[in-house]
Amino acid sequence: MRNSTVADVMTRRPLTARPAMPLKELARVLTEHGISALPVLDRDDRVVGIVSERDLLSEQAEPSPRRARWWQRRRTRQEIRRSPGGTVGHVMTEDPVTVSPRATLAEAAGRMIEHEVKHLPVVDEHGALVGMVSRGDLVRRFVRSDDEIRADVIDDVLLHVLWIDATQVEVTVTDGIVTLAGTVDLRSTAQIAERLVHRLDGVVDVVSALTYLTDDGGLEGRPPHTPQPAATPTTDRTGITT
Template sequence: MTRSVVTVSPDLGYKQIADLLVDMGVSAVPVVGDDRTVIGVVSEADLLHKVECNGADVHAGLFERRRSRRARQKAAGETARELMTSPAVTVPDGVPLTSAAQLMERHDVKRLPVLGADGGLVGIVARRDLLRRYLRTDDEIRADVIDGVLLGVLWLDPVEVDVTVADGHVTLSGSVDRRSTAQIAARLTRALDGVVGVTEDMRWGFDDTTLRHRYALDV
């Protein structure tokens, strides 16, 4: 997440918010209260309602669709409190990246204010932040597989396992003693930052997974 977050107060005016977005190069800002509690988010889309509805009658008909009615209400807004989308979709600071990504997808938002243990704003995570874990070179990923997985966890001799990485896709080949070792190596590799896929093509001398399956059936 980005810890230095640009925020606005509920009473900040439309023009000041627009200027802030342009000057800071951001597309949205959290609206926070005095205790750093996030009460909403104002985005470029919220501000554009005024442009879209400029000159239109803000007193819409009774049968106007809810979305259109909400857009007209925002078009008439002049402060962050009137313009913001509320309640804001937020996440605690300990949430895994996958959960944050799923939350963005579910609510169709591009950013999530991050809350600390006291419920106050501590940062913001955007879609581009979630993609940073994949912005690693193939050499960096290969080094992580060798040092972190093969040597660090499984205590395997890197000479026995060949690790190749192409555009983030890792291929594991060579030989290990047990089939479960090959499966664990692939699973741990798949969890590394920057890995987009894993092909496990290792030979093994003993299939211990069959024994575990038989034991489970006997129990």
């Protein structure tokens, strides 16, 4: 079983912008293709920024020092003057937060929340752009039907990972909540099944009603209690039983 990664949901070969692109051209590209952000590449095709509809609107809006973003405050007036007016390089967010194509969807979502962004350029180990991922891409992955989730529980978790006959465990899914019922051989198997199901895309919660035949809790670091045999009474030479 494999958890979904950014590579599974990202847009491959995304449209890109250059710092010298005029803002009018940027507006046309965003509108015609129905997208809200573009990664910005330098001459060596390295990601140097990201530009969005918000950046474009901010250029037209009345400036407000209190609402300026941290990267805007760091730039001096001289630096801004040196940037060509009316171009992507003038309004883009520099040194954007990026993500690896191998990152999990949860990791990508965490980065978006932490840095308050809606898009992440996806770069490989060499820093080359390989895709773009948006909040919408992540949300769509988690919006899955109950039937799809149930099929993953049975095929991926029970059959392929745990080798459990599907007739041993009853799986029901309602609004993303998975209920497991039935009997398995080991306590550890029941625990592993619950953990693996939790990791499936689209699962909201897991209710486990699994029972087990053998408590192998010792494998989890909690050795089961083993009763010691009772001592056999002995009689010494004086005839006193001890």
